[in-house]
Amino acid sequence: MARKANIAKEEIIQACWDLIEQNIFPNIPRLSDYFKNLDGRGCSNTTLLNAISEWEESYKEHQENELKEITEHFAPTFKRFERDIIQSLSIILDEQITAHEEKLSLRQSSIEGRERSLSESFINSQQALETTLEQKQIFETRCNELQQSQKALEDRLEHSLTRNRVLESEIEQWKLAQREADTKLHQAQVDLAKLDNEISQLKQLLTDSQAEVQRLKKQNDQLLNSAIKQVSKLAESVATKASDS
Numbered sequence: 001m002a003r004k005a006n007i008a009k010e011e012i013i014q015a016c017w018d019l020i021e022q023n024i025f026p027n028i029p030r031l032s033d034y035f036k037n038l039d040g041r042g043c044s045n046t047t048l049l050n051a052i053s054e055w056e057e058s059y060k061e062h063q064e065n066e067l068k069e070i071t072e073h074f075a076p077t078f079k080r081f082e083r084d085i086i087q088s089l090s091i092i093l094d095e096q097i098t099a100h101e102e103k104l105s106l107r108q109s110s111i112e113g114r115e116r117s118l119s120e121s122f123i124n125s126q127q128a129l130e131t132t133l134e135q136k137q138i139f140e141t142r143c144n145e146l147q148q149s150q151k152a153l154e155d156r157l158e159h160s161l162t163r164n165r166v167l168e169s170e171i172e173q174w175k176l177a178q179r180e181a182d183t184k185l186h187q188a189q190v191d192l193a194k195l196d197n198e199i200s201q202l203k204q205l206l207t208d209s210q211a212e213v214q215r216l217k218k219q220n221d222q223l224l225n226s227a228i229k230q231v232s233k234l235a236e237s238v239a240t241k242a243s244d245s
Helices: 009-021 028-039 045-111 115-244
Strands: none
Touching (some): 009 028, 009 045, 045 115
């Protein structure tokens, strides 16, 4: 049997964190078993309930901070990716405009009979196009990687939200069970008080009955002694009359 002892609120809150790290949601029975197995101590359900309520607030705040940290962690990556995309698109656009202008110039040179210059410009344009395509491939790869990272983040967020919903459901069920247990405890206390009152009345009745028995016994003894005395006197009187005769 667990010995009753004071358990500090901080110890109960720490025990809640220890249980949640083991994927066990803390409640009064689990915490009672925890301290019983730890060092045999125990305390009232009210003490455990108050500590659990305070821990729940800390746990919700912890979950919110964790989600916030995850979002803040990936936010710079998305912003940097956005800046890189805009910068790269600007570069590509400038290169395409330049290439188009070069093509126009080459066409003009071709009209003017500059075939050699046209060939060199065509080669340069082809190389520029290949470079642009390579850069496009690199950016597409980076986009895919960021999309995968974003998908992983969304999955993690969804998992956390699902876990929160499950824990909130368990909390509501536990609170309902606790209220029902409190109601039964209150009724049991009322019944116990009635029983104590009945026992007190029966004890008083027993005391009164014993006193009455003693009184009647004493009265009966007095009557018996009186009768014995009267019989003795009568016997003496009869003996005296017999002697006189």
